[in-house]
Amino acid sequence: MATKAPAPRPKRRLSWNDPGIRALIYQVLVVGIVGAIIWYLVSNTLHNLAVRNIATGFGFLHREAGFAIGETMVDYTPADTYGRAIWVGILNTLRVSVIGIVLATIFGTILGVARLSSNWLVSRMAGIYVEVMRNIPLLLQLFFWYAIITEIMPGPRQALHPIQGIFISNRGLKLPALVGDGLDWMLAGLGIAIVAILAIAHWARRRQEATGRIFPLGRTAVLLIVALPVLAWLLGGAQLKIEYPELKGFNFQGGITLSPEFAALLAGLVLYTSAFICEVVRSGIQAVSKGQWEAAGSLGLPRGRMLRLVILPQALRVIVPPMTSQYLNLTKNSSLAVAIGYPDIVSVVNTTLNQTGQAIEGILIIMAAYLTVSLSISIFMNWYNKRIALVER
Template structure:
């Protein structure tokens, strides 16, 4: 009986590693909770002392300022809530553009790093080593102040067929406007795609049964051209074009790509593509060389080998670090505030914060948006990564 009491007593002493581990965790949780409670209490007290009201009611108030670029209708009298939507869409726009361009440039640079052509290999190496070692903010300044702002003014703009104009005010291109034949045109395109998919599957089945190869793309291309044209002639134009025209000191009509967006897209695409190129190169080199030799022994040409054998296996190595680069693009897009591009940080954590004084709310909303965007990208890339992962049986 006494031996059991000694055992229980010894198990509850500080010499027991389990007891110490639990004790340290409890102390850590209490300390963190105390710090959080203190910060919240201190914040509320300071807000009350300064007469600052907290909450999100300010989102319904009129903003009273204009925004140079907005993907949705926006007027100066619109609310701060609509300003939030405008900034969010602008952030998503520049992030999406940079992800697409950086991926394309990085892919071809990664292949060029492995090319047997000496000049191509050295040029790609020079590109990577230069641009990935220059801070992205400096690259943004270079494209904006040294390149785009030195373009000619609107009256001396560089034009192409009186449709596209490039000046220091931005790139002006024709803007599509929906027409009366849009529904018929869309239906014709969908019908052409459905017929092409069915024909492709039929030709595959025919090849398996007879060994005869039938090409699908000429018929599919003809359908994609003929059916929409037929819908256009029958039901009218699906899209009308608003052509930009010079009026006074600027252009009216069309769609404008402002210099801030162009500079940000160029800088982040060039900067991130250098890192993606190294990821592509490392992923391809991670594929065992025996896969190359096996493909050559089957008589596969190099483009087919790369597309059907090497790249699918390299993706398993490429996707995880590529996800990190996509997240970096989203986070680096906040540097847009340095050149006045109206993104989330510039509009909401800048102008709106200064006008309303709601620092906690605006910063919290901005941080939450970036967190949600990053988590969404991570989720999508992880789903794709699981689909490409090797499954051992």
């Protein structure tokens, strides 16, 4: 029996009564209006700059900067270019942001669990901390911590010495440092240990799903983190020593220095953001039904393991999306570093545009830097959120 050919689709006629045609015309008009506004703003800006004989472009990045930066993660001198100086500022911003995110996550999670503690004093103290920190502007907190370090802390000769090799003074925080050729070997060993732990965790999860047997991942991770760097240190010739800071003259020599500006900025960002992360963690844990607690308790799990193995994995699906916003806020709030003199990207670019007059280019560089970092954080957190999301059958 011959199959009947499908009826030809009617040709679409261009008519204003067609909703699809109207929608297309409206979209074209909106795009055209936005494009015209952008063209007008750009052309008007270029015209005004030309009238005032102000050069445009990013050629200034190759010129000699001529100013010093007090805190750098890479080699830098005033003879280097503006581009190198801006790179130093970006690295300083990434440094405080990454360390701040890690510390704020740890401290905020501890506070979030403390808020739900059955101990009345612990839960109330955590609640008071959250309310105080969230309702004091971050800029004031930065000024407070900077004043504490620079005005109240004693000088180097009377520095506080709570632990061997650690000194706290108005010059900042001095810590012991690992020096020697073996340090690179140890870092390589640590990297291998982290990769191995991730691979073992993936294998252990699949093994548990298949057999129900729990692999001691925690003890294995600790063993690898300790053993592999030590093994790499031995393979590298064991050329490593601890350099303790020593008071010489009017200041300390050796060790690692955390400047007052960096210490104040990090303390302010961590303590402020951890108060918000605390509430995110608390709400995520409370979103898990009470039945999950009862089911875990019926298996005889202690409360700590119950929280780690049953409650928090389910709470993460609620915690991760708002946690992303807190990470972005911490990164963007680091721009307040200019108020206390920490040389982040904003501070370095401000000095650059004051010397070169390239204000528009400088602002574009700052915007591009924060946009790139923020999008990178968002992409990673969205990937992680999809990875832990429930899969519908």
